[in-house]
Amino acid sequence: MTNLFFSPNSIAIIGATEDPKKFGNAVTSNIVKNPKLTAKIFPISRSSSTILGLTAYRSILDVPESVDLAIILVPAKFVPSVVDDCIEKKVKRIIIVTAGFGEISPEGKEIEQKMAEKCRNAGIRVIGPNCVGIQNVDIGMNASFIQDPLPGKISMVSQSGSFGCAIMDGLKWNDMGMSKFANIGNAMDVSFDEILEFFNTDPNTHVIAIYLEAVKDGAAFYQVLKKIAPNKPAVVLKGGRTQAGMAAAGSHTGSLASNYTVLKAAVDQAGGIMCENIEDYITTLKTFSLLPIPKGVNIGVLTNSGGAGVLYSDSAEELGLKLSPFSEHLKEKLKPLVIDLVQMVNPLDMIAGANEENYYRVTKAMLEEDSGIDIVVPCGVYPPFLGMKFEKNLEGMIRAWNETGRKKPLIPLLVFGSGYEKVKEVATRECVPIFSTPHEAAYATKVLIQRMKVLDRDR
Amino acid sequence: MTNLFFSPNSIAIIGATEDPKKFGNAVTSNIVKNPKLTAKIFPISRSSSTILGLTAYRSILDVPESVDLAIILVPAKFVPSVVDDCIEKKVKRIIIVTAGFGEISPEGKEIEQKMAEKCRNAGIRVIGPNCVGIQNVDIGMNASFIQDPLPGKISMVSQSGSFGCAIMDGLKWNDMGMSKFANIGNAMDVSFDEILEFFNTDPNTHVIAIYLEAVKDGAAFYQVLKKIAPNKPAVVLKGGRTQAGMAAAGSHTGSLASNYTVLKAAVDQAGGIMCENIEDYITTLKTFSLLPIPKGVNIGVLTNSGGAGVLYSDSAEELGLKLSPFSEHLKEKLKPLVIDLVQMVNPLDMIAGANEENYYRVTKAMLEEDSGIDIVVPCGVYPPFLGMKFEKNLEGMIRAWNETGRKKPLIPLLVFGSGYEKVKEVATRECVPIFSTPHEAAYATKVLIQRMKVLDRDR
Numbered sequence: 001m002t003n004l005f006f007s008p009n010s011i012a013i014i015g016a017t018e019d020p021k022k023f024g025n026a027v028t029s030n031i032v033k034n035p036k037l038t039a040k041i042f043p044i045s046r047s048s049s050t051i052l053g054l055t056a057y058r059s060i061l062d063v064p065e066s067v068d069l070a071i072i073l074v075p076a077k078f079v080p081s082v083v084d085d086c087i088e089k090k091v092k093r094i095i096i097v098t099a100g101f102g103e104i105s106p107e108g109k110e111i112e113q114k115m116a117e118k119c120r121n122a123g124i125r126v127i128g129p130n131c132v133g134i135q136n137v138d139i140g141m142n143a144s145f146i147q148d149p150l151p152g153k154i155s156m157v158s159q160s161g162s163f164g165c166a167i168m169d170g171l172k173w174n175d176m177g178m179s180k181f182a183n184i185g186n187a188m189d190v191s192f193d194e195i196l197e198f199f200n201t202d203p204n205t206h207v208i209a210i211y212l213e214a215v216k217d218g219a220a221f222y223q224v225l226k227k228i229a230p231n232k233p234a235v236v237l238k239g240g241r242t243q244a245g246m247a248a249a250g251s252h253t254g255s256l257a258s259n260y261t262v263l264k265a266a267v268d269q270a271g272g273i274m275c276e277n278i279e280d281y282i283t284t285l286k287t288f289s290l291l292p293i294p295k296g297v298n299i300g301v302l303t304n305s306g307g308a309g310v311l312y313s314d315s316a317e318e319l320g321l322k323l324s325p326f327s328e329h330l331k332e333k334l335k336p337l338v339i340d341l342v343q344m345v346n347p348l349d350m351i352a353g354a355n356e357e358n359y360y361r362v363t364k365a366m367l368e369e370d371s372g373i374d375i376v377v378p379c380g381v382y383p384p385f386l387g388m389k390f391e392k393n394l395e396g397m398i399r400a401w402n403e404t405g406r407k408k409p410l411i412p413l414l415v416f417g418s419g420y421e422k423v424k425e426v427a428t429r430e431c432v433p434i435f436s437t438p439h440e441a442a443y444a445t446k447v448l449i450q451r452m453k454v455l456d457r458d459r
Numbered sequence: 460m461t462n463l464f465f466s467p468n469s470i471a472i473i474g475a476t477e478d479p480k481k482f483g484n485a486v487t488s489n490i491v492k493n494p495k496l497t498a499k500i501f502p503i504s505r506s507s508s509t510i511l512g513l514t515a516y517r518s519i520l521d522v523p524e525s526v527d528l529a530i531i532l533v534p535a536k537f538v539p540s541v542v543d544d545c546i547e548k549k550v551k552r553i554i555i556v557t558a559g560f561g562e563i564s565p566e567g568k569e570i571e572q573k574m575a576e577k578c579r580n581a582g583i584r585v586i587g588p589n590c591v592g593i594q595n596v597d598i599g600m601n602a603s604f605i606q607d608p609l610p611g612k613i614s615m616v617s618q619s620g621s622f623g624c625a626i627m628d629g630l631k632w633n634d635m636g637m638s639k640f641a642n643i644g645n646a647m648d649v650s651f652d653e654i655l656e657f658f659n660t661d662p663n664t665h666v667i668a669i670y671l672e673a674v675k676d677g678a679a680f681y682q683v684l685k686k687i688a689p690n691k692p693a694v695v696l697k698g699g700r701t702q703a704g705m706a707a708a709g710s711h712t713g714s715l716a717s718n719y720t721v722l723k724a725a726v727d728q729a730g731g732i733m734c735e736n737i738e739d740y741i742t743t744l745k746t747f748s749l750l751p752i753p754k755g756v757n758i759g760v761l762t763n764s765g766g767a768g769v770l771y772s773d774s775a776e777e778l779g780l781k782l783s784p785f786s787e788h789l790k791e792k793l794k795p796l797v798i799d800l801v802q803m804v805n806p807l808d809m810i811a812g813a814n815e816e817n818y819y820r821v822t823k824a825m826l827e828e829d830s831g832i833d834i835v836v837p838c839g840v841y842p843p844f845l846g847m848k849f850e851k852n853l854e855g856m857i858r859a860w861n862e863t864g865r866k867k868p869l870i871p872l873l874v875f876g877s878g879y880e881k882v883k884e885v886a887t888r889e890c891v892p893i894f895s896t897p898h899e900a901a902y903a904t905k906v907l908i909q910r911m912k913v914l915d916r917d918r
Contacts, residue, residue, distance in 0.1 A: 026844035146844075147841070163770075165764075166840040169841060169875035213769060242772065242777060247804075248772040310619075310707045313701065314700045314703065381625040383621065384485070385604050386480060386481075416625055419631065
């Protein structure tokens, strides 16, 4: 069970230190600082009798209680004997953060394998070595040396620790957070796929984010993704899509470019969502975090800016989507809601004077059951006249969405709107995503339809 | 001369109003509010004797002095007689903001043509009708109903007024501004190409931004771009790249998709830069605003995050760029500047512990004349340990750039770094661009090389 890694009742930090110049200090203080974490914490230190206000022990063997999880931060040469101590102490789980094993030499690999065998025989599961660690934001456990994300419903497993940092920032600027995070380094025991299996069964994980640079066992990865598909969206980004990227990732497989093509096809086939860059990756995570899956492919667009409607249409078609004409029924419903000049075509250009009331009524007409529309995309730019406020139009859209039970996905395209603090405030308060560019909004539309098709297929 | 539109000594605002519910009020207050504008302002109003503290006149014929520029805001049915008054008054330039002419009916088109003929005979040039207006930020003149951008060196002509608003926001969030802006609506007299010709000769315009939805005369547009190419980068975005986009733009040409392919080839051939979406458009404007053109195609990458280097390499290759190996000479220079573990390959992964000093020294080594590197891309993610600060690494890069005279382009890729206020502060203060994603940084690299090739060709 991977579960106990993420919800231990007691944690020993071996190599705990107050020295801010050491990596181990980041892990120690990340664990100790969070008052939400109820697990018992036992710092282990050769040199200090207290660490950050807690009693420290010279060895894990000196800890007077049982230990669920031991986190090892000591230099590589001391790790094997510390692991022996952990076995003797009968800890249940170990995370080895320390680097300098299989990733640097064949000898390191051998040491790794020996430790793995001993732990397997003792029934202890191990994450690492050479990893950033793991986090369970739900219980306030940051067992890693990187920052805390906001709390949320996304769980991420990343083959790059530093990329995990970057994604945490990217999510934070978009007001999104994480439930769980894992970077497992050399994976001498617990595998990438096992983490995914755990996220699949974890009730607090609604969306799974994956960053990988190499796939060891393609068939197994495919099977895990296929198992996840009916339950949760699994969003994948791969570093090393090209020859240059693979070279930078230090990988030396034969046919590199084709590898990515094959992997991409496999992820699609398994029902995952493969993104091509971090912009689309963040957009996709945001989309699945906040929007329901549509019941069909019909997209309805309304706008106060012809240009925004045009550019959304371009991006949509470039992503393989199609805007259908409005039904006669919908046209009749829309006509009285806008000024006479407005032509009853999709996108519906309500012209620059459109106000909150127009946005509310037209969005609602499209969200209603009988509209023939499955996905509503209200677009807007900031027209700074007639006393208009950007956030007001957003509030109109949200009112319509709330009154129709948030059943259909609402994709507000507010061009560069995320730069307006008040707009961000409304979006955060109301748990509504905003998309800042036509491409982002079209990409959100695309992945929602893709997910709908996966669910239809698996039904 | 288009110049006088942008630098009038006296302006009459015909249809000036204090009523905030009217479009005309936005134009009036935009002109009156800016203390920087030294031109004399004459509001013309049928109903008020003063407007926003200025003496108002019932007719332009009552203005006691000569008028360089008349801006017409009155309802469409009054416009022809107001134009007659302007001719009698011998104004030099007219902007007709009012809509409701050629864009709505053949009759409107006829009225437009008659007005155009009269003005031509009187030697008066006209912008509009059905337009947002123009701006000259350098002299504090906002003769439009949209917002003020920040001051800057980019001049934009846009076939969509609302898209102009959106781009002003997009530039503002990136700490960039404009010199001049024009939206010319139905273009009954002054053409899109004439505005471009003016921007080409305007000394305050360093970068030209173009948004268009339809090209009336492809050959003429090609010739203007070709004329601009040796002097300034002309950055183009087209709305209506696809069937869906063209339909939304209300255009009904025969072979739509192929049109864009042809236009794109023509822009490339003429030496302009065609972007495919607003993200790339903003990135390109930022790049040309702040970075010098490289002398060659060799890219040098350094990073504290393997993942960032990998993803930059992927994006670079996807955009047709190539990372070459470092020369032996450069490897020798770099070796003592980083820890032993670092491998002398491009991208140079300095590992998470890299600090300001590492960034400074390695960036400088690559920027120096003898490095064999033409474009330097320092990448970073925020590693929140060992007391590191994100902005410090940026300061290290900038120090190196300053000490080498800012001769080679520096492309700082700080993954999602623009979310950090302190990072933005440093970038703004030091006039350095920051790029938040691997794609953005790679796109910046691509357009710099593209521009170098245009200049080499024209030399």
